[in-house]
Amino acid sequence: xxxxxxxxxxxxxxxxxxxxxxxxxxxxxxxxxxxxxxxxxxxxxxxxxxxxxxxxxxxxxxxxxxxxxxxxxxxxxxxxxxxxxxxxxxxxxxxxxxxxxxxxxxxxxxxxxxxxxxxxxxxxxxxxxxxxxx
Amino acid sequence: xxxxxxxxxxxxxxxxxxxxxxxxxxxxxxxxxxxxxxxxxxxxxxxxxxxxxxxxxxxxxxxxxxxxxxxxxxxxxxxxxxxxxxxxxxxxxxxxxxxxxxxxxxxxxxxxxxxxxxxxxxxxxxxxxxxxxxxxxxxxxxxxxxxxxxxxxxxxxxxxxxxxxxxxxxxxxxxxxxxxxxxxxxxxxxxxxxxxxxxxxxxxxxxxxxxxxxxxxxxxxxxxxxxxxxxxxxxxxxxxxxxxxxxxxxxxxxxxxxxxxxxxxxxxxxxxxxxxxxxxxxxxxxxxxxxxxxxxxxxxxxxxxxxxxxxxxxxxxxxxxxxxxxxxxxxxxxxxxxxxxxxxxxxxxxxxxxxxxxxxxxxxxxxxxxxxxxxxxxxxxxxxxxxxxxxxxxxxxxxxxxxxxxxxxxxxxxxxxxxxxxxxxxxxxxxxxxxxxxxxxxxxxxxxxxxxxxxxxxxxxxxxxxxxxxxxxxxxxxxxxxxxxxxxxxxxxxxxxxxxxxxxxxxxxxxxxxxxxxxxxxxxxxxxxxxxxxxxxxxxxxxxxxxxxxxxxxxxxxxxxxxxxxxxxxxxxxxxxxxxxxxxxxxxxxxxxxxxxxxxxxxxxxxxxxxxxxxxxxxxxxxxxxxxxxxxxxxxxxxxxxxxxxxxxxxxxxxxxxxxxxxxxxxxxxxxxxxxxxxxxxxxxxxxxxxxxxxxxxxxxxxxxxxxxxxxxxxxxxxxxxxxxxxxxxxxxxxxxxxxxxxxxxxxxxxxxxxxxxxxxxxxxxxxxxxxxxxxxxx
Numbered sequence: 083x084x085x086x087x088x089x090x091x092x093x094x095x096x097x098x099x100x101x102x103x104x105x106x107x108x109x110x111x112x113x114x115x116x117x118x119x120x121x122x123x124x125x126x127x128x129x130x131x132x133x134x135x136x137x138x139x140x141x142x143x144x145x146x147x148x149x150x151x152x153x154x155x156x157x158x159x160x161x162x163x164x165x166x167x168x169x170x171x172x173x174x175x176x177x178x179x180x181x182x183x184x185x186x187x188x189x190x191x192x193x194x195x196x197x198x199x200x201x202x203x204x205x206x207x208x209x210x211x212x213x214x215x216x
Numbered sequence: 217x218x219x220x221x222x223x224x225x226x227x228x229x230x231x232x233x234x235x236x237x238x239x240x241x242x243x244x245x246x247x248x249x250x251x252x253x254x255x256x257x258x259x260x261x262x263x264x265x266x267x268x269x270x271x272x273x274x275x276x277x278x279x280x281x282x283x284x285x286x287x288x289x290x291x292x293x294x295x296x297x298x299x300x301x302x303x304x305x306x307x308x309x310x311x312x313x314x315x316x317x318x319x320x321x322x323x324x325x326x327x328x329x330x331x332x333x334x335x336x337x338x339x340x341x342x343x344x345x346x347x348x349x350x351x352x353x354x355x356x357x358x359x360x361x362x363x364x365x366x367x368x369x370x371x372x373x374x375x376x377x378x379x380x381x382x383x384x385x386x387x388x389x390x391x392x393x394x395x396x397x398x399x400x401x402x403x404x405x406x407x408x409x410x411x412x413x414x415x416x417x418x419x420x421x422x423x424x425x426x427x428x429x430x431x432x433x434x435x436x437x438x439x440x441x442x443x444x445x446x447x448x449x450x451x452x453x454x455x456x457x458x459x460x461x462x463x464x465x466x467x468x469x470x471x472x473x474x475x476x477x478x479x480x481x482x483x484x485x486x487x488x489x490x491x492x493x494x495x496x497x498x499x500x501x502x503x504x505x506x507x508x509x510x511x512x513x514x515x516x517x518x519x520x521x522x523x524x525x526x527x528x529x530x531x532x533x534x535x536x537x538x539x540x541x542x543x544x545x546x547x548x549x550x551x552x553x554x555x556x557x558x559x560x561x562x563x564x565x566x567x568x569x570x571x572x573x574x575x576x577x578x579x580x581x582x583x584x585x586x587x588x589x590x591x592x593x594x595x596x597x598x599x600x601x602x603x604x605x606x607x608x609x610x611x612x613x614x615x616x617x618x619x620x621x622x623x624x625x626x627x628x629x630x631x632x633x634x635x636x637x638x639x640x641x642x643x644x645x646x647x648x649x650x651x652x653x654x655x656x657x658x659x660x661x662x663x664x665x666x667x668x669x670x671x672x673x674x675x676x677x678x679x680x681x682x683x684x685x686x687x688x689x690x691x692x693x694x695x696x697x698x699x700x701x702x703x704x705x706x707x708x709x710x711x712x713x714x715x716x717x718x719x720x721x722x723x724x725x726x727x728x729x730x731x732x733x734x735x736x737x738x739x740x741x742x743x744x745x746x747x748x749x750x751x752x753x754x755x756x757x758x759x760x761x762x763x764x765x766x767x768x769x770x771x772x773x774x775x776x777x778x779x780x781x782x783x784x785x786x787x788x789x790x791x792x793x794x795x796x797x798x799x800x801x802x803x804x805x806x807x808x809x810x811x812x813x814x815x816x817x818x819x820x821x822x823x824x825x826x827x828x829x830x831x832x833x834x835x836x837x838x839x840x841x842x843x844x845x846x847x848x849x850x851x852x853x854x855x856x857x858x859x860x861x862x863x864x865x866x867x868x869x870x871x872x873x874x875x876x877x878x879x880x881x882x883x884x885x886x887x888x889x890x891x892x893x894x895x896x897x898x899x900x901x902x903x904x905x906x907x908x909x910x911x912x913x914x915x916x917x918x919x920x921x922x923x924x925x926x927x928x929x930x931x932x933x934x935x936x937x938x939x940x941x942x943x944x945x946x947x948x949x950x951x952x953x954x955x956x957x958x959x960x961x962x963x964x965x966x967x968x969x970x971x972x973x974x975x976x977x978x979x980x981x982x983x984x985x986x987x988x989x990x991x992x993x994x995x
Binding site: 157160161163166177179185186187188189191 | 224236270281306
């Protein structure tokens with residue numbers, strides 16, 4: 083599985099990388115623009131990401147914008163249904179607007195609130211049918 | 217702490233409900249559009265449709281995600297199942313067919329309902345059965361990998377199990393699970409019995425009056441309408457026997473209304489006793505019975521005997537209809553009509569009111585729910601807000617009680633009057649007050665602005681209303697087998713919320729008519745060199761200080777000869793009708809009880825519909841105009857005044873009386889010279905302006921008052937325009953322009969049609985009461 087971790091905070095990023103390392107190849111991006119570039123490159127190469135962990139508060143593009151941008155690209159390229167990339171939001175923002183915006187406007191798969199709990203994250207991945215262990 | 221998190225939870229759920237509702241509103245047209253690409257045989261999904269499917273998939277996906285996060289299990293599992301089916305369709309392993317589209321529509325309906333529940337209880341518990349049924353249907357649709365050859369078989373759906381009306385059709389049903397199932401919840405049955413009981417009581421009252429020979433045509437019309445609605449409700453709930461019986465009663469009432477000769481038979485008595493039969497059946501239903509009527513055929517025959525010989529020979533079709541009409545209708549896909557009716561029910565019936573009546577919810581709870589609803593419907597309150605905060609994507613709104621808004625608008629109305637009284641105070645006459653004049657002008661300006669803002673507060677765009685019509689057209693066209701393309705224009709036009717609610721019903725009636733009677737079947741259209749697919753245009757626009765909602769179809773148009781014939785037969789016009797122009801003839805269809813249909817179906821043909829349309833419009837001072845060209849279509853225009861509270865008026869005087877003339881209807885005013893005036897042989901006065909002739913109306917004659925002068929050249933003529941009609945009104949003096957707050961007339965003087973040419977009254981600056989002229993009825 084190919085994973086993209088978009089997170090500007092070093093500690094969080096490392097933690098996620100540690101947790102997800104056993105699940106597959108992890109790429110990292112330190113801000114929204116980098117995340118978009120990584121997503122686009124992977125798409126061009128024909129090896130798109132299977133999972134994206136997305137922080138919201140990042141410099142440049144924020145996670146919400148990245149998410150909507152990704153969905154827009156998918157729409158343009160006619161990537162739909164089960165082929166859409168799975169996105170887990172990992173953020174400290176727990177207000178209703180952000181949560182619903184991510185779900186409804188961005189069609190994210192899951193929304194985890196920081197601090198990230200390893201078991202919870204792995205459970206979500208399993209639920210999405212991406213777990214490396216099965 | 218717990219309180220805090222509860223509050224938080226509530227906020228998230230509310231956000232969810234609001235977002236989801238918006239989403240669904242987008243989703244619905246997409247789904248229907250998706251269905252438009254379906255062709256009869258094997259076909260490849262077009263690129264556009266594929267995109268649409270992706271779009272719909274994403275929306276369902278969003279709903280699933282959000283609902284999953286909030287542990288709204290029923291919504292999320294259903295959305296998930298829909299998503300799965302869509303995925304199969306997308307990849308091409310299942311061929312998209314109309315049943316799928318219907319199924320998605322149903323999922324949408326379910327989600328809407330569930331969202332209402334969520335808004336009220338913060339959870340979707342209680343919808344389990346429905347969710348399960350829907351999920352099973354969706355799953356069966358997946359397991360049933362339809363290929364093109366199998367498709368027709370799969371299309372034959374079993375009838376709804378829970379309905380006890382018609383027996384199942386004889387065809388072997390392919391699979392256990394019916395593709396369509398419309399669930400009638402106990403809650404709906406309860407609502408139905410309640411309403412039906414009231415209707416029957418009204419009918420009884422009316423019949424009793426009729427039996428005593430005290431019934432005027434109005435009572436009969438009322439009576440007729442009640443039984444008509446009752447029949448409709450029965451049909452909707454699937455109580456076939458009751459529907460059949462009430463249908464027959466309706467036919468008899470129709471005969472009575474048209475003053476058919478019943479000979480010695482007294483129709484009232486059997487009708488009354490049959491009413492008791494209906495009541496009994498209704499009682500049976502409320503006791504969880506099936507509403508069956510023993511020997512219903514016998515009763516129907518009884519009523520048939522009652523009908524005068526030859527009555528409605530053209531209508532015989534109805535009385536002789538085979539008992540299994542319900543069955544036929546189901547085969548034709550009547551289910552979609554039910555879903556439609558249900559949707560309509562949800563949309564525009566005051567559900568809250570019913571709930572209160574039933575004691576199921578307190579008034580406060582319903583008020584809260586309503587406010588919620590408002591919030592969801594309300595657009596950004598003013599564009600300025602958006603401008604100051606360009607970054608905010610979400611519209612900014614707060615919830616306000618409708619009552620408070622109404623109070624505010626009323627207060628502003630009063631303020632306009634107070635300002636008038638202050639600025640034009642008689643005490644100030646003849647004084648040089650430069651500074652006062654300045655401040656007074658400033659205040660007038662502000663008040664005018666305030667009033668304009670106040671009017672827009674209650675406005676919402678018609679887009680929502682129009683979108684609902686998309687669904688209606690889809691369902692109706694599927695049912696009737698006609699192909700129709702509904703085009704929407706001017707969806708951003710704003711209208712008062714109550715106005716939108718009032719015109720929903722009329723619009724539904726008009727659309728149904730357009731589809732039922734206007735647009736022809738594909739074969740017929742091809743024969744007449746028209747494209748197979750009919751076009752219905754629905755548009756909204758601002759014109760002449762009114763909002764015009766126009767419904768235009770390219771169907772067969774109204775049949776002038778038929779209307780005239782019918783009008784003569786019903787005694788509505790004298791003579792042979794050749795002196796009437798097309799528009800006058802067209803507008804006759806709005807007379808109560810007028811129907812040219814040869815056949816009376818369950819849907820239309822009784823002539824009740826158009827009457828309802830007119831009455832609803834009259835409630836909001838609206839007008840309705842029909843233009844029709846035989847063979848090429850019909851255009852119906854609903855003209856609705858922009859605001860019902862405050863207008864710009866011209867104050868005029870006749871003798872000692874003052875009148876306000878709405879400025880928007882005034883074209884010009886002038887003092888005529890005697891040579892411009894001629895008198896026609898019939899004694900009517902006519903004034904000639906720029907080589908055109910206009911009739912003169914003397915206000916003092918209509919209202920029987922003493923004018924300063926009866927010489928036209930000594931007074932002033934005001935040229936008034938209403939639609940295509942222009943006329944000149946004779947008054948003594950024009951006194952000035954002013955903002956006018958309309959106050960309704962008391963019922964004893966203000967009854968429609970009794971006070972000619974008056975639409976309301978207002979209070980002048982000196983405290984006098986003054987009448988506001990209604991230009992439409994004057995002309």
